[in-house]
Amino acid sequence: MEKMSLYMVTSSFISLAVAALLYIWHTATKNEDVGKSATIIAWLGGAFLTFGLVSRTIASGHGPFSNMYEYSVSFAWGIVVSYVAFERQLKSKSLGVLVLPIALLLLLYSSTLPADIEPLVPALQNNLLLTIHVAVAIFAYGMFSVSFGSAVMYLIQADGQKVSWMPDANTLDDVSYKSVILGVPLFALVIILGAVWGNVAWGRYWGWDPKETASLVTWLIYLGYLHARSVSGWKGKPSAVLLVIGFVATLFTFFGVNLFLSGLHSYAGLG
Amino acid sequence: MTASDRTSRRVETPTEVQSDPFDSLWRFFSSTKLAIVLILAIAFVSFLGAFIIQAPGSIANDPIEYGRWLSTIRGRYGAITDIYNVLGLFNVYNVFWFKSLLVLLIFNTIICTVNRLPALWGPVFSPRVRVNESMFRSAPIRANVKLKQRGGARPTKDVAEAAFAALADRRYKVFSEEEAGVKHFYADRYGIFKLGTLVTHLSLVILMVGAVMGGLMGFSDDNVIIPEGKAYQVPFGENFLVRADQFKAEFYQDGRPKDYWSDLVVIDGGKEVAKQRIRVNEPLEYKGVRFHQSFYGPAPVVEVKDKQGKVVFSDITPLASGNGSSNVGWIDLPGTDLTFLLALNAGGDATSPLAVQIYKGQVPLGRDALKVNETKSIGDYQVTYKALKQFTGLRVVKDPGVPVVWLACALLVLGICITLYFPRRRIWGRITQQEILLAGSADKMVNFRPEFDKLVEAIRKV
Numbered sequence: 001m002e003k004m005s006l007y008m009v010t011s012s013f014i015s016l017a018v019a020a021l022l023y024i025w026h027t028a029t030k031n032e033d034v035g036k037s038a039t040i041i042a043w044l045g046g047a048f049l050t051f052g053l054v055s056r057t058i059a060s061g062h063g064p065f066s067n068m069y070e071y072s073v074s075f076a077w078g079i080v081v082s083y084v085a086f087e088r089q090l091k092s093k094s095l096g097v098l099v100l101p102i103a104l105l106l107l108l109y110s111s112t113l114p115a116d117i118e119p120l121v122p123a124l125q126n127n128l129l130l131t132i133h134v135a136v137a138i139f140a141y142g143m144f145s146v147s148f149g150s151a152v153m154y155l156i157q158a159d160g161q162k163v164s165w166m167p168d169a170n171t172l173d174d175v176s177y178k179s180v181i182l183g184v185p186l187f188a189l190v191i192i193l194g195a196v197w198g199n200v201a202w203g204r205y206w207g208w209d210p211k212e213t214a215s216l217v218t219w220l221i222y223l224g225y226l227h228a229r230s231v232s233g234w235k236g237k238p239s240a241v242l243l244v245i246g247f248v249a250t251l252f253t254f255f256g257v258n259l260f261l262s263g264l265h266s267y268a269g270l271g
Numbered sequence: 272m273t274a275s276d277r278t279s280r281r282v283e284t285p286t287e288v289q290s291d292p293f294d295s296l297w298r299f300f301s302s303t304k305l306a307i308v309l310i311l312a313i314a315f316v317s318f319l320g321a322f323i324i325q326a327p328g329s330i331a332n333d334p335i336e337y338g339r340w341l342s343t344i345r346g347r348y349g350a351i352t353d354i355y356n357v358l359g360l361f362n363v364y365n366v367f368w369f370k371s372l373l374v375l376l377i378f379n380t381i382i383c384t385v386n387r388l389p390a391l392w393g394p395v396f397s398p399r400v401r402v403n404e405s406m407f408r409s410a411p412i413r414a415n416v417k418l419k420q421r422g423g424a425r426p427t428k429d430v431a432e433a434a435f436a437a438l439a440d441r442r443y444k445v446f447s448e449e450e451a452g453v454k455h456f457y458a459d460r461y462g463i464f465k466l467g468t469l470v471t472h473l474s475l476v477i478l479m480v481g482a483v484m485g486g487l488m489g490f491s492d493d494n495v496i497i498p499e500g501k502a503y504q505v506p507f508g509e510n511f512l513v514r515a516d517q518f519k520a521e522f523y524q525d526g527r528p529k530d531y532w533s534d535l536v537v538i539d540g541g542k543e544v545a546k547q548r549i550r551v552n553e554p555l556e557y558k559g560v561r562f563h564q565s566f567y568g569p570a571p572v573v574e575v576k577d578k579q580g581k582v583v584f585s586d587i588t589p590l591a592s593g594n595g596s597s598n599v600g601w602i603d604l605p606g607t608d609l610t611f612l613l614a615l616n617a618g619g620d621a622t623s624p625l626a627v628q629i630y631k632g633q634v635p636l637g638r639d640a641l642k643v644n645e646t647k648s649i650g651d652y653q654v655t656y657k658a659l660k661q662f663t664g665l666r667v668v669k670d671p672g673v674p675v676v677w678l679a680c681a682l683l684v685l686g687i688c689i690t691l692y693f694p695r696r697r698i699w700g701r702i703t704q705q706e707i708l709l710a711g712s713a714d715k716m717v718n719f720r721p722e723f724d725k726l727v728e729a730i731r732k733v
């Protein structure tokens with residue numbers, strides 16, 4: 001099962017790489033068939049990744065997030081799923097050019113990490129709360145990745161249709177907003193579930209642990225985005241810039257804390 | 272926000288007469304720009320706190336310990352250390368100016384919310400039904416339904432009723448007025464969900480109430496050590512004991528902990544009233560006080576006899592403080608000014624020797640190392656190392672604010688979902704003998720046009 005999982009993840013990497021190339025080809029040539037194949041292969045990549053994670057869960061007996069390898073693959077999965085869900089919304093497929101490579105980079109990164117299945121330390125054992133906590137986080141991260149992709153394109157497109165193959169600014173703004181309004185409540189849930197767990201495990205629901213703090217910061221940035229556009233009228237570029245900053249914070253929450261800082265969550269690090 | 276929203280609260284406030292400063296303060300706190308600046312500032316400072324090493328909570332109020340800690344950190348931060356220290360960046364989540372930011376945000380949220388109340392209620396419960404005629408000519412989303420004169424004019428009232436029924440079918444709430452034979456109406460869908468932001472912002476205030484309740488009415492001790500077989504008197508006016516009967520730890524082959532647990536017994540009024548095996552994710556709760564498994568360590572049982580062969584000490588001693596390479600504990604010998612220092616190598620077990628040193632103040636009087644069941648004479652005493660047991664380290668917490676915090680969290684998510692997922696749609700209309708004029712608008716991001724067109728179709732049929 002463990003082997004199978006590795007094969008699946010590798011197959012998924014290949015599929016997603018092919019899909020990304022097809023997306024580029026499609027956006028360059030506007031060839032419909034190429035676009036369709038890109039989507040199908042992206043779905044295939046997502047399916048491989050799903051099987052990979054499922055077989056790893058069966059092999060290890062716990063959810064795929066006990067170390068950085070599993071966590072990264074899960075993040076990539078969240079991105080692919082969020083992306084394919086959004087592609088149906090968007091009339092254009094060009095977002096794939098930007099978003100899929102993020103998933104590819106994550107998979108590439110995961111391939112440099114030790115992929116052995118390790119036993120769990122007590123705090124992580126048979127914990128339903130933790131499983132939901134992380135599963136929801138993966139979706140929220142996926143949404144934030146999509147909003148990042150569309151915000152970057154928005155910044156390029158904001159002053160008139162500069163790049164013909166990209167969607168227009170309005171569509172991009174729409175995608176950003178929709179992914180954020182899915183991501184924000186999900187991520188609120190992540191933080192709250194984390195707090196519930198912290199309260200059970202350590203007797204405090206909030207302790208300014210680096211991971212907790214980074215998550216809160218990330219959430220606050222997206223909250224700033226929502227307020228900026230709905231309340232202060234800072235639409236357009238300023239709010240798109242907030243989304244780029246938000247994604248940097250997301251990446252920091254995901255990697256930085258585990259790799260550079262110590263704290264209760266560093267269990268998921270490399271050590 | 273419009274100018275009228277901003278001033279609507281001021282209408283019948285008595286303070287208005289004398290207090291201009293109050294007025295400007297109010298205006299300052301009702302600014303939504305301030306909210307964004309505050310949210311982002313708090314985010315930024317929290318971020319700093321995650322980057323800069325934070326002083327452990329236990330030493331923050333102890334100037335000597337803190338000074339010692341500061342000198343260890345100096346090697347890393349160099350000259351910036353003092354600047355950081357003055358700014359409070361080593362304890363940033365407790366420093367007054369960070370707390371002030373949080374308090375400001377709370378004020379900001381409350382005042383913003385209160386300020387917006389009239390503007391929030393108004394459109395929900397008593398919306399403006401009559402709008403300017405020009406709206407029906409200029410709104411981006413509008414329609415004009417010509418009424419067919421089927422067998423003579425139908426009364427406007429009947430037409431209106433049929434139209435309102437069509438709207439109600441689509442879950443629109445209709446408000447109407449009649450004037451000089453013309454029926455004016457306003458209809459909205461999800462109008463009431465506009466109050467979602469109220470729920471969200473209120474939840475933030477409730478969250479703070481919960482946090483403050485924990486601080487004022489609760490307590491916590493991170494560092495409760497109970498050797499096996501011993502009982503701990505719960506402090507802070509609680510009237511019961513907790514005894515640790517046994518502690519056990521299991522390890523994986525690579526040495527990482529697999530499981531560890533303590534068997535705790537609660538003794539209240541001399542009776543055993545509760546018994547539980549606690550683990551990392553399974554605390555014991557009694558009368559609102561929770562006992563969390565936190566850490567553990569060795570606790571040797573040592574017997575000391577004096578020259579006459581009288582037992583002057585026989586008890587278990589937790590070796591709780593360590594410098595990394597060994598665990599250390601002290602015995603203050605009763606009736607003397609002597610201290611026995613016990614030390615066991617880190618990771619040591621019942622086969623490892625226990626180092627015993629006797630001190631009078633700073634002066635060492637003797638030392639030796641013992642195996643289990645061994646007796647040696649050290650200084651003027653016979654010391655027997657009887658057994659190696661364990662102590663369990665608990666975190667003891669009482670926090671009556673927790674349910675309030677969870678309530679706030681639930682309201683927060685609920686409020687956010689209501690606000691974000693149920694955007695309001697609005698339609699204004701005017702019904703005359705000849706036609707129905709319609710104008711619509713919806714919150715951001717609703718693709719209202721198709722929905723509106725369908726509605727118009729339905730109304731056309733009436």
Ligand code: HEM
Pocket residue numbers: 223226227230231300301302303304305306310376379380381383384387391465468471472475686687690691
């Ligand atoms: C961390 C604290 C806060 C949270 C969690 C929060 C949450 C929210 C959410 C989720 C929305 C809906 C956004 C949308 O419609 O896109 C919102 C709207 C709004 N927020 Fe906040 N907010 C906070 C602080 C503040 C503060 C301090 C102010 C005051 C300046 C404020 C003023 C507003 C206003 C005026 C609206 C629009 C309300 C309406 O249209 O009914 N918020 N808030």
